[in-house]
Amino acid sequence: MSKLWSSDDPSVWLAEYSSLDDKNSSLASVYKSRIQQLNKSNLLELNNWINEELPSIVKSRSPFHILKNELSQLMKWKLLHGQYRPRLQQLVESNSETTIIDCTKRAYTIAQQTSNNQEQYLSLVKSAIKILCELHGVGPATASAVLSIIEPNQFPFMDDEAMNSIPKLKPIKYTIEHYLLFVQEIRKKVQILQKNSLDSDNKQFWTANRCVQCLWSEKHSQTVSKKVKRTNSSDDETTARKKTRKSNI
Numbered sequence: 001m002s003k004l005w006s007s008d009d010p011s012v013w014l015a016e017y018s019s020l021d022d023k024n025s026s027l028a029s030v031y032k033s034r035i036q037q038l039n040k041s042n043l044l045e046l047n048n049w050i051n052e053e054l055p056s057i058v059k060s061r062s063p064f065h066i067l068k069n070e071l072s073q074l075m076k077w078k079l080l081h082g083q084y085r086p087r088l089q090q091l092v093e094s095n096s097e098t099t100i101i102d103c104t105k106r107a108y109t110i111a112q113q114t115s116n117n118q119e120q121y122l123s124l125v126k127s128a129i130k131i132l133c134e135l136h137g138v139g140p141a142t143a144s145a146v147l148s149i150i151e152p153n154q155f156p157f158m159d160d161e162a163m164n165s166i167p168k169l170k171p172i173k174y175t176i177e178h179y180l181l182f183v184q185e186i187r188k189k190v191q192i193l194q195k196n197s198l199d200s201d202n203k204q205f206w207t208a209n210r211c212v213q214c215l216w217s218e219k220h221s222q223t224v225s226k227k228v229k230r231t232n233s234s235d236d237e238t239t240a241r242k243k244t245r246k247s248n249i
Contacts, residue, residue, distance in 0.1 A: 002165035004218045005189075010197045010206070016217040017210065031213050034220045046077040055149050064108035064150055068097045071104075071146070075137070078145055081216075082160040091137025100135065104146065107131040111151050122180050125155065129176050140179040152209035156186045161219035162212045186211050 075092045110128040115121045132143035147155035186208045193206040
C-alpha cells in the first residue's frame with residue numbers, strides 16, 4: 001500500500017504537492033517538478049493549461065461545454081500523464097464538434113447539481129459519466145478528467161497511480177462502477193484531511209482532485225528516484241571501465 005494513502009496527516013500529503021520552505025515557488029512546486037522530471041514533451045504545458053486555464057474557459061460559456069480541440073488536448077495530457085494508448089487519441093478525434101459540444105453540455109449540466117445524500121450524489125456522478133462515455137474513445141477515466149475541469153471535488157480524475165495506491169480498489173477495473181468506488185474512497189480521505197487541518201485555509205485546500213495529484217506525485221517520486229539511481233550506477237560503471245583501461249596501459 002502507498003505510504004501516503006496510509007497517512008491521515010495533512011502535512012505529509014502536502015509535502016507531495018508543494019514546497020513549504022520555498023515562499024517564491026508556485027503552490028504546486030513539488031507536483032510540477034515531478035511532471036518536469038518525467039521529461040515528456042509538452043506534458044507540463046498541457047498540465048498547466050488544463051488545471052489553470054481550461055476551467056475558466058469552460059465556465060465562461062453558457063451552458064458549460066468543451067470543444068473538439070480541447071478534448072483532443074485533454075486526451076494528449078491523459079496519455080502522457082499515465083499509460084500511453086495512442087489508439088484512444090485517434091478515436092477521440094473521430095468525434096464531431098457538434099457531438100462533443102452536445103455531450104459535454106448535458107454532462108456538465110448534471111455535474112453542477114449537488115446532493116448531500118450519498119446515494120443521490122453517486123447517481124448524479126454515474127449519469128454524467130455515462131453521457132460522456134457516448135463519445136468515441138471516452139471511457140470512465142477520460143470522462144472523469146472532463147468533469148474534473150469544472151467540479152474537481154465532485155469528480156476526481158480516475159488516475160492509474162492513484163487507483164493503484166488504494167488497496168480496496170484492487171484489482172483495478174476501468175468501469176463506471178469502479179470509478180464510483182474510487183470517488184468514495186478519495187472523498188473519505190478528503191474529509192479526514194480537512195478534519196485534521198488546523199488552519200481554515202488548509203481545510204479549503206483539500207479537494208478530491210488535489211488528493212489524486214498527491215498520489216500521482218508520490219508514485220513518480222519513486223520513478224524519478226529509480227532513474228537517478230540507474231544513471232548514477234551507469235556513471236559509476238563508465239568511470240570504473242575508464243580506470244581499468246588506464247591501469248592496463
